[in-house]
Amino acid sequence: MNAAIQIHGVNHENTMSELAIQLTEVSLKYNDFTALDGVSFDVEAGQTLALLGHNGAGKSSLIKIILGLILPTRGSVNILGQNAQASQASNSVCLGYLPEDASFYDKLTGYEVLRYFAALKGVSQQRVVSLIEEFGLEYAQHRQLKTYSKGMKQRLGVAQAILSEPKVLLLDEPTVGLDPQASQFLYGKINQLKQAGCAVVISTHELSLAESHLDRALIMAKGKRLALGSCAELRSACTLKTSIDFSELSERVKSNAYLQKFYQDGLLQIAASQKSEMVQHLVTQCQVFDFEIKEPRLEDIYHDLMGQALRSSVEQS
Ligand SMILES: Nc1ncnc2c1ncn2[C@@H]1O[C@H](COP(=O)(O)OP(=O)(O)OP(=O)(O)O)[C@@H](O)[C@H]1O
Ligand SMILES: [Mg+2]
Numbered sequence: 001m002n003a004a005i006q007i008h009g010v011n012h013e014n015t016m017s018e019l020a021i022q023l024t025e026v027s028l029k030y031n032d033f034t035a036l037d038g039v040s041f042d043v044e045a046g047q048t049l050a051l052l053g054h055n056g057a058g059k060s061s062l063i064k065i066i067l068g069l070i071l072p073t074r075g076s077v078n079i080l081g082q083n084a085q086a087s088q089a090s091n092s093v094c095l096g097y098l099p100e101d102a103s104f105y106d107k108l109t110g111y112e113v114l115r116y117f118a119a120l121k122g123v124s125q126q127r128v129v130s131l132i133e134e135f136g137l138e139y140a141q142h143r144q145l146k147t148y149s150k151g152m153k154q155r156l157g158v159a160q161a162i163l164s165e166p167k168v169l170l171l172d173e174p175t176v177g178l179d180p181q182a183s184q185f186l187y188g189k190i191n192q193l194k195q196a197g198c199a200v201v202i203s204t205h206e207l208s209l210a211e212s213h214l215d216r217a218l219i220m221a222k223g224k225r226l227a228l229g230s231c232a233e234l235r236s237a238c239t240l241k242t243s244i245d246f247s248e249l250s251e252r253v254k255s256n257a258y259l260q261k262f263y264q265d266g267l268l269q270i271a272a273s274q275k276s277e278m279v280q281h282l283v284t285q286c287q288v289f290d291f292e293i294k295e296p297r298l299e300d301i302y303h304d305l306m307g308q309a310l311r312s313s314v315e316q317s
Pocket of ligand 2: 059060061100203
């Protein structure tokens with residue numbers, strides 16, 4: 001894959017807001033294999049970043065680097081104002097982590113697992129009790145984990161990650177195995193934590209689920225940053241068209257010289273960046289008020305940007 005697709009728009013790297021996570025030119029090698037190659041991004045307090053990318057793109061490695069579990073070969077990592085390893089040592093209460101393959105000691109009960117982590121993090125028993133209830137595990141709390149289903153273990157893992165109401169929350173594929181209700185509940189919890197100033201990083205392959213909850217997405221490909229931006233910014237960087245559909249196809253639109261060139265297959269097909277200009281034109285010039293705007297979804301944008309990167313790497317080889 002070639003260099004990152006440039007996203008125009010707000011330069012998040014230079015905002016004055018409080019940065020909870022800041023990675024600069026981070027590279028990682030596992031022996032001779034380059035798993036991460038010069039990745040930079042940051043996450044403000046109270047923001048959610050979704051980490052997207054193909055299997056093996058480097059998402060879990062990035063999360064482990066943020067946590068201070070592995071050291072980058074090159075580059076710097078700053079978490080809550082400290083380098084990642086110092087932060088791991090002194091701020092572990094402020095960090096919440098759900099690994100992608102979370103597993104706990106099978107002979108413990110769900111209640112005992114959460115009590116154990118609560119004791120480590122100085123969290124009250126009352127919080128353990130209420131999280132068990134909120135995550136719908138009350139009925140099974142005194143059963144050993146070996147009797148839990150996959151989704152029940154995942155619910156427990158997520159409850160463990162948010163136990164201490166962390167300032168930085170790292171969730172590696174948290175919705176895998178969760179039923180739709182539990183996934184919605186989890187995103188609701190994440191929103192609460194965000195409002196309290198928590199910075200959240202979620203690695204996920206469930207793009208349609210994540211789309212309405214993320215502030216920005218970082219798309220990784222082969223260890224490199226392919227694109228970074230809000231859904232709107234990523235939409236502007238992709239080649240997919242936004243379409244405007246009319247319930248009653250107005251002759252005024254069809255006969256408008258300016259709009260004609262965008263008219264195709266019964267729709268107006270425009271670039272994402274032309275949306276507000278086009279809406280204004282429809283309303284003020286054509287007096288058309290009844291229309292529906294259909295924008296590419298995150299999943300389509302993802303495939304488009306990956307395809308662009310693949311094509312340009314083939315051209316360069
Ligand atoms: N301990 C390790 N030793 C050697 N290579 C590793 C190790 N851990 C990961 N890798 C390699 O680093 C690359 C990135 O792995 P990583 O687990 O970060 O990917 P990922 O984006 O999380 O993928 P997935 O979507 O499958 O979870 C992969 O090619 C993987 O094989
Ligand atoms: Mg992974």
